[in-house]
Amino acid sequence: MTPDLEGLQEIHPREELLRADVLPHIWCPGCGLGIVLNAYLQGMEKTDIPRQKRAIVSGIGCSGRAAGMTKQDSYHTTHGRPIAFATGLKLGNPDLHVTVFSGDGDLFAIGGNHFIHAARRNVDLKVICINNFNYGMTGGQAGPTTPAKAKTATTPYGNYEHPFNLPWLAATCGAVYVARWTTLDARRIRDSVAEAAQKKGFTFIEVVSPCPVGYGRPNRIGSGLDEMKFYEEKWELRGDNWIIQEGANPKEADIDLGKAIVVGKFVDIEKPTFLDLYRAQVAPLDAQRRNGEKPAAPAVME
Amino acid sequence: MRSDVLTGAWFMNGDIAAAEGALAAGCRFFAGYPITPSTEVAERMAERLPEVGGTYIQMEDELASMAAILGASCAGVKSMTSTSGPGFSLMMENIGLGVMLEVPAVVVNVQRGGPSTGLPTLVGQQDMMQARWGSHGDYDIIAYCPNSPQEMFDLTVKAFNAAERYRVPVFLMADESVGHMTERVTIPERAAIPLVNRKMATVPPSEYQPFAADEDLVPAFAAAGQGYAVRMESLTHDERGRPVLTSEAHWTLLQRLHNKIAMHAHEIAEIEELFTEDADIVVVAYGITSRTVLRAIEQAREEGLRVGLLRLITPWPFPAWRIVELAEQVKAFLVPEVNLGQMVLEVERAAAGRTRTIPLAYPPGAIPAPERALQAIREAVK
Numbered sequence: 001m002t003p004d005l006e007g008l009q010e011i012h013p014r015e016e017l018l019r020a021d022v023l024p025h026i027w028c029p030g031c032g033l034g035i036v037l038n039a040y041l042q043g044m045e046k047t048d049i050p051r052q053k054r055a056i057v058s059g060i061g062c063s064g065r066a067a068g069m070t071k072q073d074s075y076h077t078t079h080g081r082p083i084a085f086a087t088g089l090k091l092g093n094p095d096l097h098v099t100v101f102s103g104d105g106d107l108f109a110i111g112g113n114h115f116i117h118a119a120r121r122n123v124d125l126k127v128i129c130i131n132n133f134n135y136g137m138t139g140g141q142a143g144p145t146t147p148a149k150a151k152t153a154t155t156p157y158g159n160y161e162h163p164f165n166l167p168w169l170a171a172t173c174g175a176v177y178v179a180r181w182t183t184l185d186a187r188r189i190r191d192s193v194a195e196a197a198q199k200k201g202f203t204f205i206e207v208v209s210p211c212p213v214g215y216g217r218p219n220r221i222g223s224g225l226d227e228m229k230f231y232e233e234k235w236e237l238r239g240d241n242w243i244i245q246e247g248a249n250p251k252e253a254d255i256d257l258g259k260a261i262v263v264g265k266f267v268d269i270e271k272p273t274f275l276d277l278y279r280a281q282v283a284p285l286d287a288q289r290r291n292g293e294k295p296a297a298p299a300v301m302e
Numbered sequence: 303m304r305s306d307v308l309t310g311a312w313f314m315n316g317d318i319a320a321a322e323g324a325l326a327a328g329c330r331f332f333a334g335y336p337i338t339p340s341t342e343v344a345e346r347m348a349e350r351l352p353e354v355g356g357t358y359i360q361m362e363d364e365l366a367s368m369a370a371i372l373g374a375s376c377a378g379v380k381s382m383t384s385t386s387g388p389g390f391s392l393m394m395e396n397i398g399l400g401v402m403l404e405v406p407a408v409v410v411n412v413q414r415g416g417p418s419t420g421l422p423t424l425v426g427q428q429d430m431m432q433a434r435w436g437s438h439g440d441y442d443i444i445a446y447c448p449n450s451p452q453e454m455f456d457l458t459v460k461a462f463n464a465a466e467r468y469r470v471p472v473f474l475m476a477d478e479s480v481g482h483m484t485e486r487v488t489i490p491e492r493a494a495i496p497l498v499n500r501k502m503a504t505v506p507p508s509e510y511q512p513f514a515a516d517e518d519l520v521p522a523f524a525a526a527g528q529g530y531a532v533r534m535e536s537l538t539h540d541e542r543g544r545p546v547l548t549s550e551a552h553w554t555l556l557q558r559l560h561n562k563i564a565m566h567a568h569e570i571a572e573i574e575e576l577f578t579e580d581a582d583i584v585v586v587a588y589g590i591t592s593r594t595v596l597r598a599i600e601q602a603r604e605e606g607l608r609v610g611l612l613r614l615i616t617p618w619p620f621p622a623w624r625i626v627e628l629a630e631q632v633k634a635f636l637v638p639e640v641n642l643g644q645m646v647l648e649v650e651r652a653a654a655g656r657t658r659t660i661p662l663a664y665p666p667g668a669i670p671a672p673e674r675a676l677q678a679i680r681e682a683v684k
Binding site for chain 2: 068095118
């Protein structure tokens with residue numbers, strides 16, 4: 001029986017959360033970014049954080065377009081600086097829930113310094129890194145997470161640099177929540193986003209994501225799904241290549257050809273945020289202000 | 303506990319006066335990175351912001367400092383950073399972002415000798431063209447040049463007002479001599495300090511377009527968290543903030559970003575003139591140079607030479623119209639600067655061959671000596 005579609009409106013399932021005017025989007029067929037963006041939006045809907053208090057900041061690259069696609073306060077900034085910008089946004093209005101949604105090159109090459117310092121300070125930011133092992137927007141060059149020996153436009157003979165182990169980096173810099181998933185784990189990403197959202201402090205979620213055009217093609221991996229299957233099957237060493245572990249040691253989470261990719265939650269701790277500590281420091285001044293105490297003698301001479 | 307407005311007469315260092323000007327203007331967020339000779343601004347803000355309910359953060363570098371003040375400003379908080387040449391170079395990237403997203407912010411640059419690390423503790427006026435052209439792409443900018451600790455206070459207030467009014471990063475282009483000068487600074491009563499706040503969105507969120515400008519070419523602002531679903535886009539964008547990567551959309555945006563400053567240039571620009579009515583020679587100067595050259599002008603007047611001073615309080619927008627008028631009257635413009643010749647190019651451009659324009663390059667690292675200016679004036683009248 002043909003369903004009766006009369007009177008029905010064609011509408012995107014995330015209509016309330018996405019800006020339709022950016023469609024068609026620029027992401028390639030098989031790209032993992034849509035999955036991550038969708039999981040992020042769904043994860044936030046699972047929280048009690050009001051939509052109007054949610055802000056998203058992106059850097060530059062394919063993932064940079066994500067911010068402007070969402071129907072909330074969105075900031076598409078400069079290459080590598082979304083965390084620095086988001087730090088100001090959050091400190092400017094601590095009631096905001098600020099997510100940084102960006103790629104591996106943006107966050108860890110040009111923006112690496114901002115990442116480590118925001119994590120060290122424990123600024124209350126929610127960082128989601130879509131790691132596709134290359135600079136997709138510019139045509140598939142090697143980046144700080146490109147696995148050893150992988151071919152890219154700038155490593156035609158194979159990558160000869162040591163890649164970052166992102167969960168370990170985040171953990172050692174002080175992030176209070178660190179997890180890694182893949183685009184095959186859409187529900188886990190969603191739940192992880194919701195879980196991280198409820199935490200106070202700097203949280204980090206890495207999502208291993210396919211880039212069939214920039215990364216899959218030079219490495220002869222095939223489509224986006226092929227790429228994910230490739231990670232699942234061809235890199236298999238220990239039987240089940242996706243090792244899902246709670247509390248896994250992030251030190252052992254490096255991604256290498258021929259080695260299993262560890263996914264799961266690595267870190268989930270509590271510690272005071274930058275603003276907690278700042279406020280504690282200035283609390284005596286706040287009390288004085290509330291009590292309307294007279295100004296102390298100025299530090300400069302009259 | 304001190305108030306945000308320290309009304310009274312003080313014996314105050316220029317850098318500290320800039321910090322006090324910021325607080326009086328309503329600044330409640332400062333992100334910075336220590337650098338000589340501007341560090342006192344940051345130190346003062348670190349001490350004072352907690353007293354007035356604001357937030358100070360020392361960032362990992364000046365790239366981050368500039369990005370952070372834009373972020374805080376997008377949350378609706380008046381924000382500032384301070385730096386010197388090397389840091390100013392790093393800020394250029396996100397100064398461009400501030401221009402593109404039209405975010406009010408103030409940058410204090412206490413200039414030292416460059417290029418590169420140069421003369422960290424000594425005076426320079428070598429970033430004047432960088433202030434105008436330093437970030438990539440075309441844009442217009444506003445900058446003030448204080449020549450006293452009093453003006454470090456007064457012009458910081460004006461810088462905030464201009465930033466809020468025109469939604470653009472505004473520079474306080476100080477120099478080491480003025481930043482480290484200690485003089486009388488009078489801070490007025492709160493009511494006597496005129497403040498401007500950015501024009502806020504009044505339409506319902508469903509109708510709000512973040513880059514739809516009014517007649518004054520400045521769009522109304524909505525802060526994050528107000529329910530406006532603000533879309534700030536660093537790519538070329540339309541009025542809705544949607545990326546539109548076409549030459550037409552780019553030209554439309556570029557022209558508005560230019561015109562919103564250019565059409566208000568006469569309102570924004572400030573100059574001070576001394577003895578220009580009958581002048582044969584007009585000295586065009588700014589910052590510390592406009593202080594020391596005064597002695598040369600007074601000495602020349604005593605010698606019967608008709609010399610005047612045109613002081614650039616705002617190098618940008620450049621008050622070219624006044625140069626054009628004076629060019630019909632004077633035998634020459636003399637432009638002393640602590641650099642190899644930067645603003646002199648602008649004077650020469652405006653004079654357009656109608657009269658002579660004489661550069662007077664002072665070496666960075668020393669307060670410009672009036673004797674050289676006097677000698678140059680004597681030669682110019684010949």
